[in-house]
Amino acid sequence: MAQHTIRREEQGDLAILRISMPSVDAISAAAIEQMCSDMRPITALDFAQVNFINSAGISALLKFVVAARKSGYKLFAINVSPHHQKIFKMVEMSRFMPIVDESDLAAYREPARV
Amino acid sequence: MHRVTLSIPSDPAFERVVRASAAELGETFGFDPERIEDLKLAVSEAVNNAIDHGSKRQSHLPVEVSFQVNGDHLEVRVTDHGGGVERIDWSRRVVEEDNLDAGMLRGFGMYLISSLVDHCEVSSTAEGTVMTLRIFRKPAE
Numbered sequence: 087m088a089q090h091t092i093r094r095e096e097q098g099d100l101a102i103l104r105i106s107m108p109s110v111d112a113i114s115a116a117a118i119e120q121m122c123s124d125m126r127p128i129t130a131l132d133f134a135q136v137n138f139i140n141s142a143g144i145s146a147l148l149k150f151v152v153a154a155r156k157s158g159y160k161l162f163a164i165n166v167s168p169h170h171q172k173i174f175k176m177v178e179m180s181r182f183m184p185i186v187d188e189s190d191l192a193a194y195r196e197p198a199r200v
Numbered sequence: 201m202h203r204v205t206l207s208i209p210s211d212p213a214f215e216r217v218v219r220a221s222a223a224e225l226g227e228t229f230g231f232d233p234e235r236i237e238d239l240k241l242a243v244s245e246a247v248n249n250a251i252d253h254g255s256k257r258q259s260h261l262p263v264e265v266s267f268q269v270n271g272d273h274l275e276v277r278v279t280d281h282g283g284g285v286e287r288i289d290w291s292r293r294v295v296e297e298d299n300l301d302a303g304m305l306r307g308f309g310m311y312l313i314s315s316l317v318d319h320c321e322v323s324s325t326a327e328g329t330v331m332t333l334r335i336f337r338k339p340a341e
Contacts (some may be wrong), residue, residue: 110218111214111215111244112212112215112248113213115215138219138240138241140241140244140309141306141307141308141309141312142310144308145305145308148295148305150304151295151300152300153231154300169234169237173241173312176295176311176315177293177294177295177308177311177312178294178295179295181295182295182300198204
């Protein structure tokens, strides 16, 4: 199920995990957690398709934070809605998974080979 | 006064049913989009709390949710028939290094509820727990 619910794009040290499920909650937590065992030095979670996150979802996302901390990797969030930015701010999630623009990740992509 | 009542099994899969109902009611009642999101999340947390901690996920035990429109606010009552809870911790809960390192990744639900609604209260006995939320169309000043 994880393959259909989270699409992975990788370029060098950067991995973007595009979450395609609309709810990040207790039901989708297992699929999300499966992906945190295969992080890259720079990993970004894309929330463009996500329209609901509850505390069970936050707990699942924290598995990424824990995995990133253990490996010394950087973790970012992109395309986070204003409502979810509010929620992330409330629980101080953004300290550990900063919200950035996708264009900011360009610096971590490998340059094109000429 | 209008009331909508749902009864669901104590199974996390059914929380989404209640959440969808909350969203529809919020829209019908004239909440703005952000307030609907607050309502959905608060109701989701209350229902999950009833399922996980009240009923201990015993699916044969129902969780009842009533939505009542009272003038300028919506009252949501979530009732479980578990063994009651000793206390609810409403205190602010944020992501912290120590908790991450200790694997303590849960416990944000009640803080989120208390921050998103205008009033919340809990009544709990050995026969079960009732959580009552009141959400005004616009947040209280």
